[in-house]
Amino acid sequence: MTELLVVRPGALTTVQDRGRPGYAHLGVPRSGALDTAAFALANRLVGNPPDAAALETTLDGTGLLALAPTVVAVTGAPCSVRVSGRPAAWGAAVRLPAGAELEVGPAESGLRGYVAVRGGLAVPPVLGSRSADLLSGLGPPVLSAGMRLPVGPAGPDPVPWADVCGLPGPPAELLLPLRPGPRADWFAPASLAGLWRAEFRVSARSNRIGLRTEAGPPLVRARSGELPSEGMVLGAVQVPPDGLPVVFLADHPVTGGYPVVGVVPPGPALDAAAQARPGTPVRFLRSR
Incomplete structure (x- = not known):
């Protein structure tokens, strides 16, 4: 072999x-x-x-x-x-x-x-x-x-002209479409409205588990208390007590107890998140 x-x-x-x-x-x-x-x-x-x-x-x-x-x-x-x-x-x-x-x-x-x-x-x-x-x-x-x-058994010869157009380069600014919910109602309406205008930065504490943000305005809760642990999906945006969103990536836990303000759908935006270095500006765009 x-x-x-x-x-x-x-x-x-x-x-x-x-x-x-x-x-x-x-x-x-x-x-x-x-x-x-x-x-x-x-x-x-x-x-x-x-x-x-x-x-x-x-x-x-x-x-x-x-x-x-x-x-x-x-x-x-x-x-x-x-x-x-x-x-x-x-x-x-x-x-x-x-x-x-x-x-x-x-x-x-x-x-x-x-x-x-x-x-x-x-x-x-x-x-x-x-x-x-x-x-x-x-x-x-x-x-x-x-x-x-x-290494496994080789397949057919590679196609030399495959994908000559390539892919987009790493982002200078990370734009993440966000579908609100399921816990958007846990946040003050004014703070939630400000999310679409806010600019965050990718934190150096990010890893394969999640992209952490910093430097933006913290999201303010409308209610106190704790949520029971509930299922998390790829792209879920959880908001811990510091109010700064965390975007769950491939190695994320399957449950969590902090409210999820929305979900970034799988696709090009999460691929771009994988390439965003610490300090990269991050904006959330309201999506349906």
């Missing part, structure tokens, strides 16, 4: 696929790649099926040694790509000879990159998914130096 040897793991590199939906009733988060479009593009470029597992890097890339010939593609946050010291293409299929070292450099903008390998990463699945879940600890561990990553 083809393997990749981890030479440089990077700050936080995990194996991700499309996640493990359908287990919230057991307390298991969905998990999966945060930037779903960039993840899907990486797999298409190497000829993989859309659910093949790939690597998700965070900020400073990773380094891998090919122990057999293979094909890889790097997408997501723009970065330098080198093969045994020579420049290679970002956002395209790249052939690695046996013994070649792939160096995925630091993100030049954005936050998260995706490294797909032809055949997909064949780590053992857990509940039908190969995704690493940082909240529950399910799935493969975070990459470390010396780890060997098994």
Whole structure:
């Protein structure tokens, strides 16, 4: 079986696929790649099926040694790509000879990159998914130096002209459509109305669990007391006691006790949230 040897793991590199939906009733988060479009593009470029597992890097890339010939593609946050010291293409299929070292450099903008390998990463699945879940600890561990990553059987040759138009770059301003509810009535009407005019910033405390905001006007409650824990979905915007919204991402808990002011629907906005660096301005746009 083809393997990749981890030479440089990077700050936080995990194996991700499309996640493990359908287990919230057991307390298991969905998990999966945060930037779903960039993840899907990486797999298409190497000829993989859309659910093949790939690597998700965070900020400073990773380094891998090919122990057999293979094909890889790097997408997501723009970065330098080198093969045994020579420049290679970002956002395209790249052939690695046996013994070649792939160096995925630091993100030049954005936050998260995706490294797909032809055949997909064949780590053992857990509940039908190969995704690493940082909240529950399910799935493969975070990459470390010396780890060997098994690669599945290669599929058809990549299509060289696939996706030549690419994807939007990381956001200079994060605009999040927000469908109000189910607990919008827990907030003062004037404060809720001001949400659509407010500007927040992405907090450095953000992670795969949630995008935390800072610097904006706190949302003021209209009622006190506590909510019983209730189910949370991807994109739910929960408001903790400090009044600053938190957007739940792929590794979010399945229940929560703070009121949810609204939900950001899955799609391009949550993909952009995956690439928003700390300090990026955030605005919520009222949506239906």
